[in-house]
Amino acid sequence: MPAPTKRRQKAFDSPRQEAYLSLWRTYDRLRTLEDELFAQHDLTAQQYNALRLLRGQHPKPLATLTIARRLISRAPDITRLLDKLEQRELISRQRVAENRRVVQVSITTAGLELLSRLDAPVRRCHERQLGHLTAEQLSQLIELLKTARRPHEEPNQSWS
Amino acid sequence: MPAPTKRRQKAFDSPRQEAYLSLWRTYDRLRTLEDELFAQHDLTAQQYNALRLLRGQHPKPLATLTIARRLISRAPDITRLLDKLEQRELISRQRVAENRRVVQVSITTAGLELLSRLDAPVRRCHERQLGHLTAEQLSQLIELLKTARRPHEEPNQSWS
DNA sequence: TAACAACAATTGTTGAAACAAATATTGTTG
DNA sequence: CAACAATATTTGTTTCAACAATTGTTGTTA
Numbered sequence: 412m413p414a415p416t417k418r419r420q421k422a423f424d425s426p427r428q429e430a431y432l433s434l435w436r437t438y439d440r441l442r443t444l445e446d447e448l449f450a451q452h453d454l455t456a457q458q459y460n461a462l463r464l465l466r467g468q469h470p471k472p473l474a475t476l477t478i479a480r481r482l483i484s485r486a487p488d489i490t491r492l493l494d495k496l497e498q499r500e501l502i503s504r505q506r507v508a509e510n511r512r513v514v515q516v517s518i519t520t521a522g523l524e525l526l527s528r529l530d531a532p533v534r535r536c537h538e539r540q541l542g543h544l545t546a547e548q549l550s551q552l553i554e555l556l557k558t559a560r561r562p563h564e565e566p567n568q569s570w571s
Numbered sequence: 572m573p574a575p576t577k578r579r580q581k582a583f584d585s586p587r588q589e590a591y592l593s594l595w596r597t598y599d600r601l602r603t604l605e606d607e608l609f610a611q612h613d614l615t616a617q618q619y620n621a622l623r624l625l626r627g628q629h630p631k632p633l634a635t636l637t638i639a640r641r642l643i644s645r646a647p648d649i650t651r652l653l654d655k656l657e658q659r660e661l662i663s664r665q666r667v668a669e670n671r672r673v674v675q676v677s678i679t680t681a682g683l684e685l686l687s688r689l690d691a692p693v694r695r696c697h698e699r700q701l702g703h704l705t706a707e708q709l710s711q712l713i714e715l716l717k718t719a720r721r722p723h724e725e726p727n728q729s730w731s
Numbered sequence: 732t733a734a735c736a737a738c739a740a741t742t743g744t745t746g747a748a749a750c751a752a753a754t755a756t757t758g759t760t761g
Numbered sequence: 762c763a764a765c766a767a768t769a770t771t772t773g774t775t776t777c778a779a780c781a782a783t784t785g786t787t788g789t790t791a
Contacts, residue, residue: 425694425697431701432643433712438594438598440720440724444723446749474740475739484596487780489740490742510739511739511787513740514739533584533588537587537588538587540591543718548718550586556712559601562703563604647749648748650770650772672755672756672769673769
């Protein structure tokens with residue numbers, strides 16, 4: 412009869428679980444840094460990314476749901492997210508005549524100015540987050556993450 | 572005069588940024604699967620993890636803030652998280668006589684039963700999330716994530 | 732062309748996340 | 762030992778996230 416093994420309980424049920432929890436934990440730690448920065452400007456990370464998307468298209472507009480689809484994290488609340496940006500006059504919206512269902516969204520001059528003030532601090536933030544990784548570690552990480560999420564991406568994403 | 576290069580705008584400002592956004596995106600995609608599962612049992616992922624922690628200690632209790640510190644994601648709302656679990660009688664709480672500031676939390680039999688019903692589905696969920704990665708890819712990913720978050724961890728975490 | 736399906740956005744509502752401030756208890760120090 | 766600092770938790774409040782249902786518009790088809 413084997414002696415009762417009094418070893419410490421295994422921390423994880425499986426390598427898949429360990430990887431997922433590790434992903435969650437790491438995201439949570441790094442996000443804290445970003446949130447601090449954006450909070451100083453009364454922005455959320457999602458709002459910032461919506462503005463970035465719009466800057467990328469400027470001066471062309473984007474339809475509301477196109478923004479929702481391209482955001483990093485899914486955004487069922489896209490209307491109210493844009494509401495807040497519009498109240499601050501960082502974006503403007505208008506329905507298009509040809510298809511009155513669609514609302515086109517553009518970034519304003521004030522929005523562009525806010526983003527350009529944020530460019531350097533955001534870069535420094537990413538430096539603080541992950542500046543301690545080598546170029547090779549970064550590209551390995553990026554590749555592994557891409558592989559990890561591939562089966563869970565919609566096909567025609569800007570993210571595939 | 573150089574011809575205007577009409578190449579596509581670069582998607583990311585830096586490899587650090589790409590890695591962080593990639594992390595965020597991947598977390599968001601995988602979390603959707605977990606959330607679906609837990610929602611069927613009226614749980615959040617955080618609540619589930621609090622229960623897991625308590626199961627790991629059972630029959631010993633854990634102090635409220637100890638749970639908060641050990642959770643994957645930080646939990647400033649720990650009191651109300653535990654309130655909801657207590658209302659459902661999945662945990663029990665009591666102040667200790669020796670130090671009346673502390674509230675000790677234990678998992679109940681009902682809590683243990685719920686967790687055991689969830690064991691198999693959770694395992695299958697992690698399988699769906701990351702089952703397409705090889706063992707080597709998983710351990711590489713785990714290692715890279717650990718390296719990525721290390722400077723941002725408090726020293727005496729269960730997560731260091 | 733009337734009825735219905737599909738699409739785009741909005742609204743209502745609920746629960747959770749985040750921060751700051753407050754309460755109760757215990758430890759420390761002049 | 763009184764005053765104050767530190768600890769552990771709770772509460773108040775605001776904002777965000779998520780889901781379902783609704784409105785308004787356009788496309789399709791019997």
